[in-house]
Structures are given as C-alpha cells and as structure tokens.
Amino acid sequence: MENKEPKFEVLHMNPQNTNSVLVSVGSDAVIFDAWGRAQDWEKLLSERNLNLKAVFSTHGHSDHISAAPDLAAKYDIPWYLNHKDEDLIMWGNPLLEYFEMPRINSDYKKPEDLSEGILTILPGIDMQVIETPGHSAGGVSFYFPDYGILLTGDTLFRDSFGRYDLPGGNPKELKKSISKIYNMNLPNETYVVHGHGIDSTIDILKKQNPYFVSHNCCCDSGCCCGEESHKCHCHECE
Numbered sequence: 001m002e003n004k005e006p007k008f009e010v011l012h013m014n015p016q017n018t019n020s021v022l023v024s025v026g027s028d029a030v031i032f033d034a035w036g037r038a039q040d041w042e043k044l045l046s047e048r049n050l051n052l053k054a055v056f057s058t059h060g061h062s063d064h065i066s067a068a069p070d071l072a073a074k075y076d077i078p079w080y081l082n083h084k085d086e087d088l089i090m091w092g093n094p095l096l097e098y099f100e101m102p103r104i105n106s107d108y109k110k111p112e113d114l115s116e117g118i119l120t121i122l123p124g125i126d127m128q129v130i131e132t133p134g135h136s137a138g139g140v141s142f143y144f145p146d147y148g149i150l151l152t153g154d155t156l157f158r159d160s161f162g163r164y165d166l167p168g169g170n171p172k173e174l175k176k177s178i179s180k181i182y183n184m185n186l187p188n189e190t191y192v193v194h195g196h197g198i199d200s201t202i203d204i205l206k207k208q209n210p211y212f213v214s215h216n217c218c219c220d221s222g223c224c225c226g227e228e229s230h231k232c233h234c235h236e237c238e
C-alpha cells in the first residue's frame with residue numbers, strides 16, 4: 001500500500017549551496033527553492049517515482065530558482081514566485097555562471113504570483129504564505145501549521161539575516177519581516193529551514209539569533225511625531 005504520510009526533506013543539490021526542500025505525499029511531490037540543475041532533479045524524481053506537481057521559490061535570487069523554470073516547463077506544472085521578484089530572474093544569471101550552471105533563458109516559463117494566504121500544496125498539506133520582503137522585494141516565507149515547519153528563505157538564518165544591499169532589498173522592510181515572523185508566536189519546537197546554513201527551531205532562534213526580535217515602530221500605527229510623511233527617527237528605525 002502506498003505510504004500517504006507527508007515527507008519533508010532538506011536536500012543539498014550540487015553544487016552545494018542552498019537548502020532545497022522536497023515535500024511528498026505518496027507519489028506526488030513539490031519542491032521549494034529548486035537549486036541545482038533541472039536534470040539532476042529529474043533524475044532524483046524518476047528514481048523515486050515521484051510526480052512533480054509544483055515548484056515554489058521563497059524569492060527570486062538565482063540560488064533559489066535555478067532549476068524552477070525548466071522543471072515547470074518540462075512537467076507542465078506551475079512555478080510560484082512573488083511577482084515583485086520577477087526582475088531578479090534574469091538578473092541573477094552571473095551567479096549561475098559563477099557556479100558553472102546553465103543560465104536562465106529569456107524565454108523561461110513565467111511564474112505564477114504568490115501572495116499572503118493559505119494554499120493547499122498537496123492533498124492534506126496546507127501552507128501559509130507569509131510575505132517577508134527586505135532581502136528582496138518579493139520575498140516570502142512558508143509555514144506548515146499542521147507539521148510545525150517554517151521555511152524562511154534568506155530572510156533569516158540560524159544566527160543572522162540575509163543581506164539587504166541587492167536590488168529590491170530594504171533594511172527596514174527586512175527588520176519588519178523578521179519581526180512579523182517573531183510576532184506570529186510560533187511554537188518553540190517549530191522546525192525552521194533557512195535558505196542557507198544549518199536548520200534551527202524557533203527556540204534556537206530566540207536564544208541564539210540576536211536579530212530575531214519584535215520590532216515595534218510607532219510608524220506602523222501612526223507616528224508619535226504627528227507628521228504625515230517624514231523620516232522616522234525612532235530608536236527602532238534608526
């Protein structure tokens with residue numbers, strides 16, 4: 001009998017760089033942050049007799065999308081990426097060249113938009129999409145409430161956060177996004193997979209990551225200074 005227990009697996013595809021996540025239920029699967037070459041993923045899927053149903057990306061940097069357009073085209077399935085990151089798809093080609101990977105062609109299969117809300121990604125697996133811009137304009141995190149798993153992409157790492165100096169990056173937005181995750185008050189044992197580096201839990205983040213805190217800017221609910229548009233000088237925003 002086919003095993004219908006969902007499986008979440010962190011994979012390190014060659015050239016090892018990014019944490020990709022393969023989720024499967026029975027013979028159906030989806031991939032998060034499909035780094036590596038599409039042909040390597042195709043081989044892995046066929047060896048495991050898995051039918052790929054969709055590909056999701058936490059953001060548009062090439063190390064989180066490299067195999068996504070080709071997989072989406074090959075299996076005729078959707079690839080989900082927040083539209084604000086579409087400009088990054090071709091922009092990231094130099095990084096792929098650095099890793100001696102195939103470039104993304106200009107006629108790549110276009111992604112479907114991804115925004116705040118709940119999506120059923122496979123039978124029995126609901127996923128909450130959390131918009132977490134700052135590392136890029138269209139960055140999102142994914143939370144699986146029934147399985148206690150959070151994928152943060154490059155918004156947050158085990159002991160730091162993603163850079164904000166690339167196109168679309170914004171340090172204030174990043175701070176707010178980290179605060180947004182913090183304020184979700186997820187259970188301490190929630191398993192957290194980051195875009196790079198070692199996995200953690202909410203408990204580990206609270207204890208070891210000094211940036212995993214609540215950022216309460218007064219501007220979020222009307223600024224204390226009373227001006228309508230201004231550069232905020234509050235402690236949190238400086």
Ligand SMILES: [Zn+2]
Nearest residue numbers: 059061135154
């Ligand atoms: Zn990134």
Ligand SMILES: [Zn+2]
Nearest residue numbers: 061063154195
């Ligand atoms: Zn990355």
